[in-house]
Amino acid sequence: MATKTTIHDIASFLNVTASTVSRALNNNPRISENTRKAVLKAAKQLNYQPNNIAAALRNGKSNLIGVIVPTADRAFFSSVVRGIEEIANRLGYKIIICQSYDDYSKEIQTVEALANARVDGIIASIGKETVNFDHYNDLLKKGIPIVLFDRTTDQLAVNQVMIDDYQGAYDAVSHLVDEGCQRIAHFTSPVKISIYKERLRGYTDALKDHGIPFDDNLVIESNLQLEGGRQSMLQLLELNKMPDAIFSASDYGAMGAMQVLKEKKIKIPQQVALVGFANEPFTSFTDPTLTTVDQLSLAMGHVTAELFFDQLNSLDKQIPQRTQKTVLQPQLIIRQSSLRSSGRV
Template structure:
C-alpha cells in the first residue's frame, strides 16, 4: 500500500507523472508531492485493446504526452519517453493502424490478387513482392481468386475497403470484363498488372516473355528433329495462352513445318484434360513426336502418363513446357522449360506499384517485359 511520505495518508493520492523512472504522486490531504519506485503495470483485460488513454492513466500523464512519446517527438524528455515505452510494452499496446491511416491518408499496405497461390509461379512472385514491400516499409494483403471472376471482384472490393494504398493483380481465367478495376482506377488508386494483364486499361504492366519463350521451346524441339509437335494449349480466352500459341505457330512457320489443327488441344490447366489431349493425339494415324505444353505443370502430368503407357521420353515423344519449378528438374527425365524468373516478376511489380504510389499523378505507366530463359534438359534431347 502506498502512503504519503509527509502525512502517511493512503486515500487521497493521485498519480502525477514520474521522475527518473519513479512514479510521482500528489497527496491532496497535505498538498505535497513524493515519488516511489515504479511497479509493474496491471495488464489490460483479455479482450481489451490497450489505448493511449490506458497508458496515460497508468502513468498519470496526459494522453497527448503519450502520443508524442510514441511518435518519438523531440518535445518529450528522453527519460519520460523511455518510461512510456516501458509501460506501453507491459500493457501490450499496439497502434491502431486504421486510425493512423485515416489521419495521414495512407496505410502503407498494398493489396495483391492472384489466381492460384498453390502454383509455384505465383508463390515465387509473392516472395518477390513481399521482399520489396517489406524493405520499403509496406505490409502486404494477399487474396486468391481461385480462377473465379466473381471471387476476384470480391477480393478487390475487400482490399479497397481495407484502404490499401495500391493494388497488384493477375486476373483469373474467367475474367474478361474489367469494370471492377476501372472503378478504382478512376478514383486514382494506383494499380499495376502482372502476368495476366488487361491491355485496355492504362496501368503499368509487368508481363512475361510469352511469345518468344514459346518460339524458343518449339524451335528447340524442331532442331532436335521433331516434325509433328503437338501443343497442349491453355484456355482460348486467356491472353497469355494466345501469346504462347502464336509463338508456337510462328516457330512452325519459320522452319517450314505445316500447322495441323489435330495437334492442338485447348485445356483449362486441369489434369484430366491433359490426359484427354494425350488420348486424342495417340489415336491419330500419325501421332506427335513431341508435345509442347503452355503450362509446365501439364507437361509434367503428360510425362507421368506417357511413362505409365510405356512410351519412351524423349525417344518416342519429346516434351517441353512453359514455366519452371523444382519438380520439373527432379522428374526423370528432367523437363525442358522456359524459365520465367517469378521472383524477379514480383520484385519489379512491387517496385513499380510503390513508385506509382509515391509519384501519384506524375507516374507514367509502361509495359515491362521480364526476359525468360530456355533451359534444356533430357525430356527433349532426341539428338
C-alpha cells in the first residue's frame, strides 16, 4: 500500500525544515512568496493531501460542515443543500452531505461519524423515525453547533428554519373551497413529525373556518410516496360518496392519486381536484399540471446557512446566543389540477 506524502517528505525534497513547509502551506506571513510557491509546487508534484482531521485538532477548526438529509434524491432536499453550499463556499467552507434514509440508527451513526471527522458543526433535517435526540444533545454538550431545517423538533435547544406548513396547508384547502369543493380528502403520514402535524392542522382549521364538517374517513395515512398515493386514492374510491378534492401532504402522494383517477377515467379537476405539497419539478409537467405549495427550498438553504454561520461566529467570539425559530412563508402555485370553477389555466 502506497504511503501518503507528508510535510516531512516535502521538506526533504526541498531541503528545508518541516516547520517551513507547514508555515508555507498555511500562508504564514513570515514565509517569502518564493518559498511559498516552491512548497506549493512540490506539494503538487508529490501529490500531497493535507490531513484535515489533524489540522482541525491543531487549529480547532476544520472548515467542514456536516449536512444530514433524509434522502438526497428528493428535489427539495437537493435544492436546500445547494443553498447551504452556496453560502458555505462563499465563506471558505466545504460541506459533507450524508443521508439518514429516515433510519434512526443510521442517523446516530452519521452524527458520530461527522463528529469524529471534526466538522465545525452540523445542519440537519431529522428522520421520520427519530423520537430520541440524545445523539444531538451529545454534540451540544461538546460545544458543536447544530441548526435544524424543515423537519425540526422543539425537544432540542437549537436554531431552526422551516416553512409555515400550517399556513401552506390552510391556503391549499381554502383555494379548493374557493373552487367549489366541499368534500376534501387529505393524504397524511402515520409518522406525525412536525411538518405533517402542521399540515393536518392547517387542513382541519381551513375546513372549520369555511363551515365544512371534518370527516375522519377522508383523512388517509400512507408513506406519501407514489404507491402510497395510489393506495390512498383506491381506498377513497371505496367510500359510498367520493371526495371532490384531495389535498396531499406531498406531491408524490398527489401524483399517485392522479394516476389512479386517470386510469378510472375520473376527470381532473372537474370531478376530483388535486393539490400537492413541495413543488417538485415534475409537478409542472404532469397532465394536468399539479397545483402545489412551494416550500422555498433554495431560500431555506440560504437562510439556514446564514443562521448557522452567525451562530458559529458568535461561538468564536464567546457571545451568548438565544436559539431562534425562523419561519418562511410558503407560496401556493396554482395550476390546472385544481381550477374547476373558473376555467383558468
